[in-house]
Amino acid sequence: MNVGSYFSENSKTALKNEPPGAWMPNLPDGCIRLSSGYPDPALIPAEGIKAAVARLLDEEHDLPLHYLGSPRMARLKQQIQRRLAERGICVVEEQLLITSGACQAIDLIARILLDEEAVVAVESPTYMEALEIFQNYTKQIVSIPIDEKGIQTDRLKEMLDERKRKGLTLPRFLYTIPTFQNPTGTTMITERREHLLELSAEFDFLILEDDAYGELSFDKNPPPIKSLDKSGRVLHVGSLSKVVAPGMRIGWITGDSAFIKALEWFKKDLDHPFSQSTMAVYLENTNFEKRLHLLKDVYRAKCAVLLRALEQFLPDSVSWYVPAGGYFVWVRIPGVDTSELLSQSLAEGVSYVPGKYFFLNQKDGTEFLRLSFSYANEKEIMEGIQRLGKVIAPF
Incomplete structure (x- = not known):
């Protein structure tokens, strides 16, 4: 039997892409995981979740285990609405959909908006799993560079003007992680957020705002683009993955x-x-502002350790962005292919994600790598960068 003959044409095209998770290195035992964009294990509220499960089943018995679920599902929606309102995003029930994480949200949006004729614009670099999703639906992806102030909206306007002048299809939507971006940790300044909204109206495209890290600031949370949206052009995606579990x-x-x-x-x-x-x-019985304060304190301290280690152990030729929140630091090593360097780094017992996976054109990312300060503890971060420095030193 030729199994491939049963796949749809769209599936056959999508299956030619690199498999999901190809960017994730196989880690040797004892490896310091500076590649993992996961929460600090000590910050996962296991006991709080355990207590929530016990209370839920004690009070509702079998209800949460049925298809229709518990009345508390509606309460979760209300809890998220309140949290969004505190950030300037005021929505009614009909304007909010709960999803199985941010990736399902992005995939659903791609499913209803993209086809092989559609164009999607992304930041360069951008979240690799979003790229994987979009490439399952269309090959027409255009990228716009970012700098320390976020997506370069002047470059975006140049691209839009050129496509319009040439009669080319304009983007259906632009995907952005404006706040503590993955992978660069950068944050789009307010002026560019406003300019982006102006361009979306002028050139008639939507904005898919991925706000997964938006509450993890080291100081003040920038306003989500959705909070500035007056015409309904922004689809805002959020998640509790980075702040709960x-x-x-x-x-x-x-x-x-x-x-x-x-x-x-x-x-x-x-x-x-x-x-x-x-x-x-869990949310009913949690002081969430207190929890966020704890998260910010821990990640601020871990980021500071990572930055000090970079200064101490990496050559002067290496550069990086200084994030104001989130999980990541984006590093450039001139003249070095970080994909080829990875095997040596793993042999020294430290992991990272090569930069190429975050670019539409992977050659654009050869000199970059992403480090995460969220998962490893402070001692491991310091030791990991010291090991990385030994690997880089000969170059």
């Missing part, structure tokens, strides 16, 4: 109710009633 798979999309209705059509009943109900109970 990624395994709970709680994310959301906010947007115009017509978009949310279409997204629900394709999402169908692919909810996780038990997980959503448990999260609702």
